[in-house]
Amino acid sequence: MTTSTGMTDKHGAHEAQHGPLSYRLLLGIWLGLMALTATTITATRIDLGFLNVVAAMGIASAKAGLVIFFFMHLKYENRLIKGMALTAFVILAIAIGLTFVDVGYRY
Amino acid sequence: MDQTDQTDQTDQTGHPDQTPSTAASGASQPFFGPQNPGATGGKGSGLASWIFSTDHKRIGLLYLGLIGLMFTVALVLGLILRLKLMTPGSTLLTPQQYNAMFTLHGVIMVFMVVIPSIPASFGNIFLPLQIGANDVSFPRLNNFSWWLYVLGMTLAITSIFTGAGAPDTGWTFYVPFSERTTTNVSLAVIAVFILGFSSILTGLNFITTVHRLRTPGMTWKKLPLFVWSLYATGWIQVLATPILGITALLIFAERVLHLGLFDPGLGGDPLLYQHLFWIYSHPAVYIMILPAMGVISEIIPVFARKPIFGYNMIAFSSLAIAFAGSLVWAHHMFTSGMSDTAVLVFSFLTFVVAIPSAIKVFNWLSTLYKGSISLDPPLLFSLGFIFMFSIGGLTGLVLGAAGTDIHVHDTYFVVAHFHYVIFGGTGLGMFAAMHYWFPKVFGRMYDHGRAAWAFWLILLGMNVLYFPMFIMGLQGMPRRYYDYLPQYAPLQMLSTWGSWLLAVGLGLMFWNLYRGCRFGPRATQNPWGGATLEWTLPTPLPHEAFHHDPEAPEPYDYKGINPDG
Amino acid sequence: MIRKRPSPMITRGSILMDNSGQMDNSGQMDALGPMTKTGPTAEHNATQAHAPHPKDYHAAKMGMWLFLFTEILLFGGLFLLYASYRMRFPQAFHAGGQTLDVFIGGLNTVVLITSSLTVAMSITALRRGEIIRCLWLLSFTVACAGAFMINKTIEWAAKFHHGLIPGSEHMAALPHGQSVFYGLYFAMTGLHGIHVVIGASLLVWVMLLIKRGKVTAADFVLLENAGLYWHIVDIVWIFLFPLFYLIS
Numbered sequence: 001m002t003t004s005t006g007m008t009d010k011h012g013a014h015e016a017q018h019g020p021l022s023y024r025l026l027l028g029i030w031l032g033l034m035a036l037t038a039t040t041i042t043a044t045r046i047d048l049g050f051l052n053v054v055a056a057m058g059i060a061s062a063k064a065g066l067v068i069f070f071f072m073h074l075k076y077e078n079r080l081i082k083g084m085a086l087t088a089f090v091i092l093a094i095a096i097g098l099t100f101v102d103v104g105y106r107y
Numbered sequence: 108m109d110q111t112d113q114t115d116q117t118d119q120t121g122h123p124d125q126t127p128s129t130a131a132s133g134a135s136q137p138f139f140g141p142q143n144p145g146a147t148g149g150k151g152s153g154l155a156s157w158i159f160s161t162d163h164k165r166i167g168l169l170y171l172g173l174i175g176l177m178f179t180v181a182l183v184l185g186l187i188l189r190l191k192l193m194t195p196g197s198t199l200l201t202p203q204q205y206n207a208m209f210t211l212h213g214v215i216m217v218f219m220v221v222i223p224s225i226p227a228s229f230g231n232i233f234l235p236l237q238i239g240a241n242d243v244s245f246p247r248l249n250n251f252s253w254w255l256y257v258l259g260m261t262l263a264i265t266s267i268f269t270g271a272g273a274p275d276t277g278w279t280f281y282v283p284f285s286e287r288t289t290t291n292v293s294l295a296v297i298a299v300f301i302l303g304f305s306s307i308l309t310g311l312n313f314i315t316t317v318h319r320l321r322t323p324g325m326t327w328k329k330l331p332l333f334v335w336s337l338y339a340t341g342w343i344q345v346l347a348t349p350i351l352g353i354t355a356l357l358i359f360a361e362r363v364l365h366l367g368l369f370d371p372g373l374g375g376d377p378l379l380y381q382h383l384f385w386i387y388s389h390p391a392v393y394i395m396i397l398p399a400m401g402v403i404s405e406i407i408p409v410f411a412r413k414p415i416f417g418y419n420m421i422a423f424s425s426l427a428i429a430f431a432g433s434l435v436w437a438h439h440m441f442t443s444g445m446s447d448t449a450v451l452v453f454s455f456l457t458f459v460v461a462i463p464s465a466i467k468v469f470n471w472l473s474t475l476y477k478g479s480i481s482l483d484p485p486l487l488f489s490l491g492f493i494f495m496f497s498i499g500g501l502t503g504l505v506l507g508a509a510g511t512d513i514h515v516h517d518t519y520f521v522v523a524h525f526h527y528v529i530f531g532g533t534g535l536g537m538f539a540a541m542h543y544w545f546p547k548v549f550g551r552m553y554d555h556g557r558a559a560w561a562f563w564l565i566l567l568g569m570n571v572l573y574f575p576m577f578i579m580g581l582q583g584m585p586r587r588y589y590d591y592l593p594q595y596a597p598l599q600m601l602s603t604w605g606s607w608l609l610a611v612g613l614g615l616m617f618w619n620l621y622r623g624c625r626f627g628p629r630a631t632q633n634p635w636g637g638a639t640l641e642w643t644l645p646t647p648l649p650h651e652a653f654h655h656d657p658e659a660p661e662p663y664d665y666k667g668i669n670p671d672g
Numbered sequence: 673m674i675r676k677r678p679s680p681m682i683t684r685g686s687i688l689m690d691n692s693g694q695m696d697n698s699g700q701m702d703a704l705g706p707m708t709k710t711g712p713t714a715e716h717n718a719t720q721a722h723a724p725h726p727k728d729y730h731a732a733k734m735g736m737w738l739f740l741f742t743e744i745l746l747f748g749g750l751f752l753l754y755a756s757y758r759m760r761f762p763q764a765f766h767a768g769g770q771t772l773d774v775f776i777g778g779l780n781t782v783v784l785i786t787s788s789l790t791v792a793m794s795i796t797a798l799r800r801g802e803i804i805r806c807l808w809l810l811s812f813t814v815a816c817a818g819a820f821m822i823n824k825t826i827e828w829a830a831k832f833h834h835g836l837i838p839g840s841e842h843m844a845a846l847p848h849g850q851s852v853f854y855g856l857y858f859a860m861t862g863l864h865g866i867h868v869v870i871g872a873s874l875l876v877w878v879m880l881l882i883k884r885g886k887v888t889a890a891d892f893v894l895l896e897n898a899g900l901y902w903h904i905v906d907i908v909w910i911f912l913f914p915l916f917y918l919i920s
Binding site for chain 3: 248307312314349352354356357360364368375383386
């Protein structure tokens with residue numbers, strides 16, 4: 001996939017700075033994103049009831065995941081940055097989730 | 108915490124550098140005060156050399172100055188409010204002026220004084236020094252944060268004198284009133300947005316600094332607890348403040364564009380505004396209190412000459428508070444018409460967040476136990492903190508219990524609770540920090556006797572001012588009321604007397620510190636015998652603190668360290 | 673993974689000597705030139721000898737990620753409102769969603785995803801020293817941003833044309849949930865649009881710096897951070913698109 005220069009001691013000066021991602025990989029991700037976009041638009045034409053929402057959100061999350069992990073190369077970051085990103089999303093989920101403890105029982 | 112982060116710190120413990128030396132260059136000049144004209148490398152003393160400074164120590168002092176100024180303004184507002192409430196009836200202020208005044212007291216105190224208080228001032232100065240760094244990770248961003256603070260402050264002050272009158276919504280800007288009032292709320296919420304941005308950037312800077320700039324060998328377990336608390340605070344600032352940002356922007360949008368998102372007439376739900384507001388504003392009280400807890404954790408072991416009891420638990424509880432603080436916001440809304448399930452869940456979670464706070468209190472007390480205590484002013488203020496915070500914290504549980512809250516909700520009980528925690532807690536923590544680090548920052552010592560007098564006056568004043576409010580609250584006196592029934596008159600009168608005592612105490616304290624700053628005896632390098640890195644530096648602090656990476660000390664090991672002078 | 677740090681001696685003296693502290697444009701993007709504890713190595717030193725602050729690549733990126741979290745939570749507040757109101761007014765949201773043009777929304781999705789690709793590629797190009805290609809890719813990205821905004825304007829104009837103007841009587845006369853739907857639509861796509869403009873401006877600024885040789889193959893973190901910001905703009909849209917255009 002990509003080279004991982006900088007992960008070794010020899011490149012210690014760069015402190016595990018990851019090498020650039022290849023054009024080929026990036027284009028592959030782009031194709032994946034396009035395919036998912038086409039899928040999600042198509043999926044709305046089929047009436048799946050409640051599952052429509054699940055499908056749309058699932059696909060959106062998958063697309064966001066591709067962007068975050070590859071375009072933003074979170075996949076190649078150290079565990080610290082990954083943990084931080086996870087924390088941010090967990091806090092957002094808590095905020096929305098706990099709000100639903102109210103609105104879910106009120107509306 | 109993070110494995111890689113620690114390894115890269117530890118793998119060069121064998122660094123040859125030992126203690127920082129004061130080379131005879133300009134860099135060893137004090138970072139403020141008269142500059143030696145002959146030396147090179149100094150930073151000058153003109154105004155521009157301060158307001159555009161990227162030196163964390165100068166930025167810290169800039170914040171300290173403005174925070175002090177804003178504190179004075181809001182304090183005067185508070186005193187006027189108390190004066191108005193001394194007797195029942197329509198006295199001194201019109202109802203509209205009264206509403207505007209308690210709004211401003213709240214907005215200024217919360218957003219411009221208490222939230223930036225300790226992190227932006229002493230945090231800026233001592234966080235880098237305690238981890239052996241010469242500055243924060245992003246010095247220019249640090250200066251930019253200060254400018255945002257100045258901008259937000261200016262806009263907030265402008266909102267008082269422009270438009271159709273000063274905001275009168277209370278500091279919470281609750282809808283639908285804040286959407287409909289003709290007063291200058293729009294400008295005020297923009298100011299709040301900008302102040303929030305400033306706070307975010309400070310937090311971001313601190314988190315990165317703690318991760319990237321610790322001196323070799325300073326593992327997470329050797330981190331001073333003040334740094335731990337600022338680290339936890341930084342996370343709240345980064346993750347909670349944006350919600351305040353969007354809330355303030357939405358109020359602005361509602362007022363200007365009439366989107367109708369919170370307007371019940373258009374199907375909006377005002378309770379969702381309250382949710383959004385408290386999703387930030389409850390964690391915000393931990394932004395306020397955590398740094399003060401950090402200060403107390405620094406001071407208590409130094410003056411008990413004993414290693415801190417339960418280092419791991421104090422450090423861990425800072426993170427626990429930061430996290431648990433994000434779970435409890437809706438306990439501000441028990442009587443708002445929220446679903447009963449939510450009341451139950453949030454009431455339970457509120458009790459959970461009390462645990463880490465209690466852990467800290469017990470650890471401080473255990474540190475003092477059998478210590479060799481010297482009752483110097485910083486410790487006095489710290490003990491005051493524990494006393495006041497305990498009362499404030501325990502009365503918080505009364506409010507957090509869904510049943511009792513219905514009785515005391517929106518009464519003076521809440522006002523008293525909040526002021527015990529924030530003024531008695533963060534306020535005294537701030538004063539403790541001022542007395543603790545004063546000699547290091549200003550290079551001179553204040554009068555200890557006068558400081559003790561000031562402390563006792565402040566403590567007495569606070570209790571006379573706020574304790575009657577607990578009683579009035581239990582008796583049903585609602586907060587924010589312009590007038591009250593005669594039955595509350597004696598306690599209202601007593602409370603106002605307390606405010607005068609408090610004012611005298613504060614005046615004495617500030618005068619004493621000013622005298623110390625100008626005329627006090629020269630301070631020694633380590634007057635209290637602290638073991639953290641800032642006490643290895645010359646007094647007053649030089650421009651460049653460390654010429655080489657210092658060795659990471661055991662922050663609470665006092666063997667062989669004695670107060671000098 | 674063990675990272676070695678070279679001796680910090682070289683950097684120590686210079687850090688606080690820098691008296692420049694002026695509030696310039698870069699003051700805001702200080703994440704890009706942070707303090708470091710990592711001294712330059714001999715090899716590194718050659719390229720950075722004249723930099724006022726020796727850069728700490730990892731700190732710069734960490735700072736940017738932290739900033740991105742704040743962006744996520746800023747939009748998060750609006751997503752919270754969306755989720756709640758959708759639960760309250762499922763029919764109105766259904767009806768509202770059907771008035772939005774899936775074609776324009778889908779086109780904008782393609783435009784933004786493609787612009788994300790070109791930003792990611794521009795970083796690779798810069799790091800491989802292909803400056804011209806990097807600048808072309810960035811220009812394309814900015815063009816995509818322009819196209820997105822034009823589409824958005826057409827869409828908003830159509831809504832205004834139908835009397836869907838916030839605060840108007842027409843909006844107030846709509847069934848309860850629908851005015852909330854359009855209120856959220858304008859608030860969320862509006863805030864997103866502002867971010868598109870900011871992101872594109874950042875990219876233009878970085879392009880200028882690349883041209884001037886301030887951002888180079890060895891010192892590319894500024895471009896990387898601007899790219900990260902652009903990707904977040906993309907991610908927000910990835911969620912906005914199905915929420916407003918598809919779930920109906």
